[in-house]
Amino acid sequence: MSAPENSDSKKTIKCPQCGRMALFAPENPFRPFCSERCRIIDLGQWASESFRIPVEQDPASKENEISDDDSENYE
Numbered sequence: 518m519s520a521p522e523n524s525d526s527k528k529t530i531k532c533p534q535c536g537r538m539a540l541f542a543p544e545n546p547f548r549p550f551c552s553e554r555c556r557i558i559d560l561g562q563w564a565s566e567s568f569r570i571p572v573e574q575d576p577a578s579k580e581n582e583i584s585d586d587d588s589e590n591y592e
């Protein structure tokens with residue numbers, strides 16, 4: 518009989534942020550992260566990702582504005 522590798526009843530997972538082993542149990546409120554710091558870093562990355570929404574102005578609407586200005590100049 519070989520010794521079971523997971524004899525430890527506590528489940529550990531790899532922290533997605535720093536790669537260290539983190540306790541995956543109710544005792545760890547920051548799971549799946551190892552610490553509050555890693556959780557905050559991950560959340561911060563998420564926030565910055567969603568903040569980077571490209572705001573491109575429609576060139577068509579700009580053209581419309583110019584042509585509108587032009588027609589006024591026509592008279």
Ligand SMILES: [Zn+2]
Binds near residue numbers: 536537550551
């Ligand atoms: Zn971590």
